[in-house]
Amino acid sequence: MTTLLIEAARLQETCSRILQHAAIPPVDADFVAQSLTEADLRGIHSHGSMRLGRYVRELREGITNPSPQIRSLEEGPAFARVDGDGGLGQLVGRESMQVCIAKARQAGSATVTACRSRHFGAAGFFALMALEHDLIGVTMTVASPRLAPTGGTLPLFGNNPLAMAIPGDGEFPLLVDFATGSIAAGNLELAAANGTPIPPGVARDLEGNATTDPKVALQGTIVPIAEHKGYGLTLLIEVLAGLLGGSPYFGVEKKQVDAHVREKGIGHFFMAIDPSRFMPLPQFKAAVAQMVAQTKASPRMPGAKEILLPGELEARRRQDRLRQGIPLAPSTVEMLRKLGRECGAEL
Amino acid sequence: MTTLLIEAARLQETCSRILQHAAIPPVDADFVAQSLTEADLRGIHSHGSMRLGRYVRELREGITNPSPQIRSLEEGPAFARVDGDGGLGQLVGRESMQVCIAKARQAGSATVTACRSRHFGAAGFFALMALEHDLIGVTMTVASPRLAPTGGTLPLFGNNPLAMAIPGDGEFPLLVDFATGSIAAGNLELAAANGTPIPPGVARDLEGNATTDPKVALQGTIVPIAEHKGYGLTLLIEVLAGLLGGSPYFGVEKKQVDAHVREKGIGHFFMAIDPSRFMPLPQFKAAVAQMVAQTKASPRMPGAKEILLPGELEARRRQDRLRQGIPLAPSTVEMLRKLGRECGAEL
Secondary structure (H helix, E strand, O other): OOOEEEOHHHHHHHHHHHHHHOOOOHHHHHHHHHHHHHHHHOOOHHHOHHHHHHHHHHHHOOOOOOOOOOEEEEEEOOEEEEEOOOOOHHHHHHHHHHHHHHHHHHHOEEEEEEEEEOOOOOOHHHHHHHHHHOOEEEEEEOOOEEEOOOOEOOOOEEOOEEEEEEOOOOOOOEEEEEEOEOOOHHHHHHHHHHOOOOOOOOEEOOOOOEOOOHHHHHHOEEOEOOOHHHHHHHHHHHHHHHHOOOOOOOOOOHHHHHHHHHHOOEEEEEEEEOHHHOOOHHHHHHHHHHHHHHHHOOOEOOOOOOOOOOOHHHHHHHHHHHHHOEEEOHHHHHHHHHHHHOOOOOO | OOOEEEOHHHHHHHHHHHHHHOOOOHHHHHHHHHHHHHHHHOOOHHHOHHHHHHHHHHHHOOOOOOOOOOEEEEEEOOEEEEEOOOOOHHHHHHHHHHHHHHHHHHHOEEEEEEEEEOOOOOOHHHHHHHHHHOOEEEEEEOOOEEEOOOOEOOOOEEOOEEEEEEOOOOOOOEEEEEEOEOOOHHHHHHHHHHOOOOOOOOEEOOOOOEOOOHHHHHHOEEOEOOOHHHHHHHHHHHHHHHHOOOOOOOOOOHHHHHHHHHHOOEEEEEEEEOHHHOOOHHHHHHHHHHHHHHHHOOOEOOOOOOOOOOOHHHHHHHHHHHHHOEEEOHHHHHHHHHHHHOOOOOO
């Protein structure tokens, strides 16, 4: 499978025009397109422009609302519950994180849940929004069921991600961003499309038997990281991002996913903390810088060229790809070109 | 190695009297003794009464302050930074979580960091305090360095734990509580004492080679769960529980641990969220109950007798042990009897 190099600005423009053609207002379309392009720039293709096909389908089928009234249903000094009204998840995430940031600046810390939302792309994108205000940002979301509880065989819990961005003055933003399963669902799809096996130990069939066949894995379950620990962590995220906002995704069967998303939507969780309320900001940033420097300088295993901090590899990829273009899978390019032709946007 | 069955009330009384003999006021001694006994009741022996020997040593050597002035250094509507003043971690944790709970009831959610604290036992103990107020409780703490960053060989990050308790009306409190390493340091110590090997894949020597020798592992590193994901999670906890409060534990060498704890102490992180501000409390609890019921009733893998929820096994152990007594390792009983004799407290 060969990949094509696409210029980031061009990719973002094409995605935006495709979304505008699907009745999304230009400013909002630009924001969603930026979120997808940023994911591709950072190498998180599973949450990049390859998702646009699904977004457009859901907009056309009325699963996603192109003109939502996104607003707070409940709020107080340090919390809010945002109703996404069925809008694109990125727009719900933007509003929710903005509310969360404003409250954290007032109260020192704040939590916001979102309900009736849609797929919002990469969780880290919203955590990073907090850095512009020198806040710690945390994001979680529920995702379609892929993980079984320990001892179980059915996919009940999502491959739910947790992201946290940490303010600092380093060369790259420090960003922890990972999901609770041993492999990304997007990588199962990629392996299935390519006919390549997946590593042993990361997936099971519906009877609980280990499998290296990605097609079987897509119908079965992804093994939680560290088994019961990953099970505990995905349940924790389901509670904060799903139950607490009123849009759980827990236990929904595969064939019910479209109906569930249309009728109930999905939930997210956002948190922001202002380190400058705990200590002078330069002192906090210096402590972060010291941790980064000491980690990078520490002795390495044989064969390890470098010790990376969370988010460092992605930031480096982003720089490279801004210069050289983004390598996109042919299937993604084909989908974008097809959608682009319908609205006169060339990729 | 044979174990002895000790009545919970008797264990708690003995632990309290030993602490009182080390100049801890009775009410505080009772609270710390309760925390250790609860850990033993739940089967978390690594954070139970076996820790008392270390606590007493640190009190005697002036590493821990028997009469700390625990107070907030900074605070606002939804946050506080608590100074532990070198006191026992359980007392710092109690005060911090009480402050956090009070603020969360006012503001909807709150975060509290603690600095200059000591070992506080099991993280879940403080998360559970939130349940008495129908709040979600979250606790994290830094721990002595045991984990290397991905590609590194030196223990820079702690086997840091994350705990979250979830309000509900079930038969047992829902409690996610796990550490970021593949094996508990306490289990390395136990295996070393017994001369038994540890499972493959959980530890490395200081050159980065895999080991099943617990003595080598104690001098080396514990493998983070899911490698780079566990590394990311322990760094996240180090930032929130360590750097943000002003008492990191990152990068401290083994031989410097006592001096570091004496001079700088360690840090914790607490969060409480009031679900009743997001939706009517019965609605939240019903959603939790539905998740629990659907998980328990879901199909099982061959050989799996039951699907357990996080905290269920520990709650069941607690009930059994309240009736039948707590099985304590001979080394723990010997230590407690020796300390008990010094103050006329029989075990």
